[in-house]
Amino acid sequence: MSTPVLFDVPGPRARSRARIGTAIGAVLIAALIVFVLIRLAGNGQLDPARWAVLFDPNSGVPQALFKALLKTLQVAAVGMVFATAVGLLLAVGRLSDHRWVRVPVSAFIEFFRAIPLLVVIFALYFVLPKFGVDLSAFAALTGGLVLYNSAVLAEIFRAGILSVDRGQREAAYGIGLRKSQVMSLVLLPQAVRRMLPVLIAQLVVLLKDSSLGFIIGYFELLRQARSLVEFFSRDFGSTYTFQLYVAAALFYIVVNVLLSQLARYAESRTRRSTKTAGTGDAELPAGVQMDASGGEAPPV
Amino acid sequence: MRITRCAAALAVFGLALAGCSSEAGNQAADSAKNTAAVNTATKFDEGTTMAKLSEAGKVTIGTKFDQPGFGLLNPQKVPEGFDVEIAKIIAGQLGIKPENITWTETVSANRESFIQDGKVDFVVATYTINDERKKLVDFAGPYYEAGQDIMVAKGNPEGIKGPDDLAGKNVCSVEGSTPAETIRTKYPQAKLTLFDVYSKCADALSNGQVQAVTTDNVILTGLVAGAPDKFELVNNPFTKEPYGIGLKKGDQKFRDFINDVLQKSFDDGAWAEAWDRTAGKITGTEAPEPPTIDRY
Amino acid sequence: MQFFIDNFDILRDAFLTTLSLSLLAGLLALVLGTLLAAMRVSPVAPLRGLATFYVEVFRNTPLTVVFFFIIFGLPQIDFVIDFFPGAVLSVGLYTAAFVCEAVRSGINAVSPGQAEASRALGLTFGQSLREVVLPQAFRTVVPPLGNVLIAMVKNTSIAAGFSVSELSSTLPRLVNANAGDLLFVLLGVVIGYMLITLPAAYAVHRLERKVAILR
Numbered sequence: 001m002s003t004p005v006l007f008d009v010p011g012p013r014a015r016s017r018a019r020i021g022t023a024i025g026a027v028l029i030a031a032l033i034v035f036v037l038i039r040l041a042g043n044g045q046l047d048p049a050r051w052a053v054l055f056d057p058n059s060g061v062p063q064a065l066f067k068a069l070l071k072t073l074q075v076a077a078v079g080m081v082f083a084t085a086v087g088l089l090l091a092v093g094r095l096s097d098h099r100w101v102r103v104p105v106s107a108f109i110e111f112f113r114a115i116p117l118l119v120v121i122f123a124l125y126f127v128l129p130k131f132g133v134d135l136s137a138f139a140a141l142t143g144g145l146v147l148y149n150s151a152v153l154a155e156i157f158r159a160g161i162l163s164v165d166r167g168q169r170e171a172a173y174g175i176g177l178r179k180s181q182v183m184s185l186v187l188l189p190q191a192v193r194r195m196l197p198v199l200i201a202q203l204v205v206l207l208k209d210s211s212l213g214f215i216i217g218y219f220e221l222l223r224q225a226r227s228l229v230e231f232f233s234r235d236f237g238s239t240y241t242f243q244l245y246v247a248a249a250l251f252y253i254v255v256n257v258l259l260s261q262l263a264r265y266a267e268s269r270t271r272r273s274t275k276t277a278g279t280g281d282a283e284l285p286a287g288v289q290m291d292a293s294g295g296e297a298p299p300v
Numbered sequence: 301m302r303i304t305r306c307a308a309a310l311a312v313f314g315l316a317l318a319g320c321s322s323e324a325g326n327q328a329a330d331s332a333k334n335t336a337a338v339n340t341a342t343k344f345d346e347g348t349t350m351a352k353l354s355e356a357g358k359v360t361i362g363t364k365f366d367q368p369g370f371g372l373l374n375p376q377k378v379p380e381g382f383d384v385e386i387a388k389i390i391a392g393q394l395g396i397k398p399e400n401i402t403w404t405e406t407v408s409a410n411r412e413s414f415i416q417d418g419k420v421d422f423v424v425a426t427y428t429i430n431d432e433r434k435k436l437v438d439f440a441g442p443y444y445e446a447g448q449d450i451m452v453a454k455g456n457p458e459g460i461k462g463p464d465d466l467a468g469k470n471v472c473s474v475e476g477s478t479p480a481e482t483i484r485t486k487y488p489q490a491k492l493t494l495f496d497v498y499s500k501c502a503d504a505l506s507n508g509q510v511q512a513v514t515t516d517n518v519i520l521t522g523l524v525a526g527a528p529d530k531f532e533l534v535n536n537p538f539t540k541e542p543y544g545i546g547l548k549k550g551d552q553k554f555r556d557f558i559n560d561v562l563q564k565s566f567d568d569g570a571w572a573e574a575w576d577r578t579a580g581k582i583t584g585t586e587a588p589e590p591p592t593i594d595r596y
Numbered sequence: 597m598q599f600f601i602d603n604f605d606i607l608r609d610a611f612l613t614t615l616s617l618s619l620l621a622g623l624l625a626l627v628l629g630t631l632l633a634a635m636r637v638s639p640v641a642p643l644r645g646l647a648t649f650y651v652e653v654f655r656n657t658p659l660t661v662v663f664f665f666i667i668f669g670l671p672q673i674d675f676v677i678d679f680f681p682g683a684v685l686s687v688g689l690y691t692a693a694f695v696c697e698a699v700r701s702g703i704n705a706v707s708p709g710q711a712e713a714s715r716a717l718g719l720t721f722g723q724s725l726r727e728v729v730l731p732q733a734f735r736t737v738v739p740p741l742g743n744v745l746i747a748m749v750k751n752t753s754i755a756a757g758f759s760v761s762e763l764s765s766t767l768p769r770l771v772n773a774n775a776g777d778l779l780f781v782l783l784g785v786v787i788g789y790m791l792i793t794l795p796a797a798y799a800v801h802r803l804e805r806k807v808a809i810l811r
Contacts, residue, residue, distance in 0.1 A: 007639040007721040014639070022642045029646075039673035060375025114793040115786050116750040118764055123782055126410060129417035130779070208658040217365075217405040219377070222660060227365060227373050230499045234368035234582060237527025238503055242672055249661045256656035408772055432773075475756070476768030493679065494765065496757040500668070504759075507671035509679070 045242050053232075053240050054247050061228055061244070068224030069251055075138060075220065076207040079145035083206060084199070086146060087153030088192075092183060094158055105154075112151035118212055120144040125216040137218040141210065149206045156198050160191030200263035204256050211252075221248050337570070338392045349554040353421060354394045361387045362406030362420035362546075366497055368522030369579035370426050379403050383424040383543075385574035386443055386562075390422070390545070393561045408477045412436045415546050422558070423546035426516060428478055429594070438551065439544030440558035443571070445591045447537025448479045449517035451505065451524060454532050458511050462536050466490035470510040472501035479515040482539060498523065506530050516541050518579060525582045542591060559593050566590040599780045606766055611788045614762040617683055618749045618792065624688030625748065626741075629695025630730075636700050639721055647696065654693035659754045662686050667758050683755040691748045698744050702737030703729055735807040742800030749792050763788045 010018060040046050053059050093105035112120065121144035124135055135143065164187050172186040192199070214223040225248035232240045344351035353359050363383050364371035370381040388398050406414050406425045414420045415437045426446070429439045450471075452460050458469060467489035473480040475494040483490050493510050495501055501513040502523045513520065517537050524531045545558055565571040572587035580587055600607070635647035654662065666686045670677055677685065706729050714724035734741075756765035763785050770781040 007715075010639055018640050021640060025642055025646075036673050043672050043674070045672050064375040064377070110794075110797075113746075114790050114797070116753040116764065116789060118753045118756075119767075119782065119785055119789070122767060126413050127779060127782060129413065129419070134417065134419070204656065208656075211658040211660055214660075217407070222658065226497065226499070228375060230366045230368070230497070231372055231374055233499055233502065233526045234372060234522060235526060237530060238506060241499075241503060242669065245661065245664050245669075249657055249665070252658055252661065253653065253656045257652065260652070260656065408768065413778070472759075475761075475765050476772040478772075480769075481773065493759045494761065494769075495759055496768070500758075503668050507668065507676055509667075509671070509676060 050239055050243050054243060064224055064228060065221070065247060065251070068219055068221045069255075071218070071224075072207070072210050072220040073255070075142055075145070075210045075213065075218070076203075079142050079149065079206055079210065080203050082142070082146040083149040083153055084203075086150035088157055088188070090150055090154035091157035091161060092188075094154060095161060097179075109151045109154050112148050113155070117144055117148045117209055118215060120148055121212055122215060137213065137216045140216055141213040141218045141220075144212075145206055145209055149202065149209070153199065153202055156195050156202065157188075157191055160195035161187050163194060164190045196269075197263050197267040200259060200266060204259050204263075207256060207259065208252065221251055224248075337389075338397050339395055345553075348557075349421070349548075349551055350394060350557050353396065357396060358400040358402065359391050359394065359396050360402040360404055360420050361391070362404050362411065362414050362423035362425055363387060364407070364425045365405045366499065367426055367519055368526065369518060369582045370522070371424075372522075373405075380578065382444070382575060382578040383426060385578055386545075386565075386571075387422075387424040389565050389570055389574065390424075390558055390561050393557075393564075408474065411546060415548055418548070421547075422554075425546075426519065426543055427546050428516075428541045429544040430478070433546075436549065437546045438549050438555050439546055439594075440555045441544035441562060441593060442542035442591045443545065443562050444518075444543045446516040446518045446541040446543060448482060448514060448539040448541060449520055449537045450534040451513040451520040451531050452511065452534060453505060453508075454528075454530055456532060456534070460512055460534060462534070463487050463490075463514075463538050466512060466514070469512055472504050472510040472513045473515055474498060474501070477515065478541070479539075483514060502527070502531070521583045521585075522579075542594070556595075559595055563593055599774065599777045600784060603766075603770060603774075603784070606770065607763075607784050607788060610761055610763045610766045611791065613760060614749070614752055614788065615792060617680070617687065617752045617755060617760065617762060618745075620684045621687035621691060621752065622745050622748060624684060625691035625695045625745075628688065628692035630699055632692060632696035633699035633703060634725060634730075636696065637703055637725070651693045651696050654690050655697070657690075659686065659690050659751055660757070662690050663754060663758050679759040683752070683758060683760045686758075687748060687752055687755070691744060691751070694744045694747075695741065698737050698740040699733060701740065702733035702735075705736045706732045738804045738807060739800060742796070742804070746793050746796050746800070749796065750789065 037046065044050070053061050054065075055062060057063065090105055090109055093101050094109060096102045096105070121141055124143050124147075125137065125140040128135060128140075161183075168186055168190065169182060172182040177185065210220050211222040213220045214226070217223070219227070225244045229238075229241050229244050232244075344354055363379055363381075365373040365379055367381065367383075371379050371383040372381050373379050384403075388401070391398065391401050404414070404420050406420065406423050411423050411425060411427060412433065415423055422440075427439075428446075429442060433439075450460055450463070450466070452458060458465070460466065460469070463483070464487070466483070466487055469490060470493050471483060471490045472493045472495065473483065475496060480492060480494055483492060493501075493504065495504070498513070498515060498519060501510070504510045505513050506527065513523070517533065517535075520533055524533050545562075547554055547558070562571070565574075571590055575587040579585075632647045632650060635643040636651075638644060663683070663686045666677065666689075667679065667682045670682075703725075710728055710732065711724055714728040719727065752762055753764035755762055756767075767781060767785055770784075771778055774781065
């Protein structure tokens with residue numbers, strides 16, 4: 001996990017000090033949790049009747065939330081596939097020998113990396129119709145996710161391609177492969193495998209970004225939760241507001257943790273097969289690591 | 301790992317809860333029943349919008365999904381409210397059954413675009429008729445006249461009686477809405493807090509993050525009805541907001557048709573009945589006098 | 597053009613709000629993120645666990661949901677926060693998780709020999725982290741950290757839904773007032789963001805060249 005070279009294996013005194021510190025820390029955290037619970041209970045937020053709505057099929061809430069989860073997964077799945085494919089093409093395009101390919105592709109990538117996804121989705125849904133292109137909410141949301149994330153993924157793949165040892169490329173040319181063959185048979189497979197953890201981390205970001213569908217009325221998880229809050233506010237005020245948002249948050253966290261777990265599995269797979277094992281996460285060349293985790297960043 | 305354990309604990313907690321039914325469940329069961337009459341013997345001139353829609357047997361209508369009493373989406377994803385009932389009356393006169401209506405959410409920022417781009421056939425969405433908007437779309441109606449009002453915490457601790465008392469107070473509304481613009485231009489002393497939906501304004505008011513919420517009175521009464529122990533209406537409307545039905549600019553025949561349908565519903569009581577079933581049920585008020593249709 | 601002249605004040609104020617929100621949240625994220633990264637490599641297991649938990653939760657929750665809990669959830673434990681500080685806190689806490697991961701990858705990229713040597717000199721964990729490892733780590737993490745912060749600038753757009761009048765919030769406002777000028781409104785907002793993100797990207801690029809260590 002971490003870099004054990006940074007400290008000695010703790011001796012008895014350090015261990016006991018750490019134990020005391022841990023105990024104090026645990027007490028503090030427990031106190032904080034108790035404090036939050038007491039305050040929540042004081043405001044009636046822990047009343048079982050307020051949570052029951054999440055599990056009562058008569059309220060229509062569990063069905064609605066599950067349907068919305070499916071819609072979130074749907075848009076995310078389609079977005080992931082296309083964003084990865086387009087991202088690969090863009091990465092190759094940016095590394096092209098031809099100026100007329102390289103320049104527009106670079107401009108495309110930089111443009112979509114510079115503006116918020118919210119604005120991209122808004123533009124696709126509200127501005128394109130002015131030019132006669134009419135997109136459904138699903139298409140606009142997926143399109144926005146693909147445009148934006150393919151630009152980010154392109155940079156990740158590019159870093160991966162550049163990190164492949166030069167000797168690989170030279171050897172591939174040496175045995176007489178064509179340019180396209182070198183790229184598709186030698187460089188890309190290694191780059192993709194190397195970048196798998198970062199790729200999946202970015203896909204988690206993509207899934208979370210699908211929550212931006214609310215501005216164009218796509219009923220994903222978060223929009224559905226808000227709609228339920230509004231529906232119940234007619235008769236119950238804000239009785240269920242907190243509970244519904246907690247439910248939505250848990251859905252996201254569970255799905256994303258599963259995806260991240262997949263990333264960790266992929267990471268351990270790739271690590272096993274590299275020769276430079278040993279120093280934890282540092283098995284990738286420094287340059288790759290850098291651009292790599294940069295890819296995890298983008299929105300929401 | 302800790303998260304998975306948390307999830308497991310919550311699932312157990314959930315099973316314990318699943319046994320008991322919730323108050324919300326009992327209420328959601330009686331969703332609005334639709335009773336708008338469907339006219340099966342329709343006949344329209346060739347080439348009109350009415351003929352086209354009637355022929356197709358289906359229509360796409362824009363409404364709000366987040367306004368209690370006017371257009372509110374239920375968990376079954378069907379909108380309910382006065383706007384929705386009015387839309388059903390119009391669709392019924394086109395010979396279209398309620399189940400053949402496609403409801404599209406239109407919010408303040410996209411109503412004009414949706415009408416212009418043909419994403420919806422018409423819009424019934426607490427849509428105030430004004431001159432700026434008339435440049436882009438046409439309006440049938442009005443079918444209701446609202447007015448901008450103020451909602452405050454129960455007991456009115458700040459003593460707010462009208463818009464002039466808002467000076468220096470935190471006032472909540474929705475960004476891009478007409479009420480927000482009215483406050484911005486006419487009462488610049490008020491400190492505006494702007495969300496994207498009114499439900500957040502209600503939360504902010506009950507948390508004490510703002511001292512007042514302002515928008516059309518009908519929207520506020522919907523919010524008050526949900527939490528009568530927390531909120532109250534100042535009940536001093538200071539603007540006139542005639543709600544109209546938005547449709548494509550220049551479609552004179554369609555506008556005349558909708559105006560005729562509205563007039564008929566005013567006269568035969570269908571309008572008042574729609575009110576009683578939706579907004580009236582929430583606020584407990586009688587149907588008001590229908591407004592005069594403006595055939596400009 | 598007339599549109600931009602008429603609405604210059606609105607766009608400028610919104611731009612300045614986005615800028616200050618970005619700067620404050622960025623500062624918070626950098627400080628907290630570095631602290632979390634130090635915790636993640638520390639000898640004390642519970643600290644590692646705590647930092648890991650924090651990162652997992654914030655990386656896997658949409659920012660909108662984080663906003664909800666800060667703005668409307670905190671009052672449920674009787675702690676009311678103003679909207680702008682609430683936005684700074686939401687964006688800062690969220691971004692800190694990403695900063696932590698970037699810095700940690702940098703710490704791991706520092707050659708183990710460095711840490712071994714500093715330990716051999718008798719430096720403690722804190723000293724070797726502060727004096728030897730982190731300064732080198734920050735050099736290698738300039739590009740990913742830059743990307744995290746640029747992404748954060750774009751993420752501030754979520755604050756529009758929570759009563760912060762930043763750039764994205766001018767979309768509904770100006771569109772409602774000038775429904776015909778949709779394209780110009782959008783152009784104004786895009787330019788506003790590019791005024792921050794493009795120079796930032798350039799600065800990161802320059803800094804990267806300047807501090808890069810050749811290995």
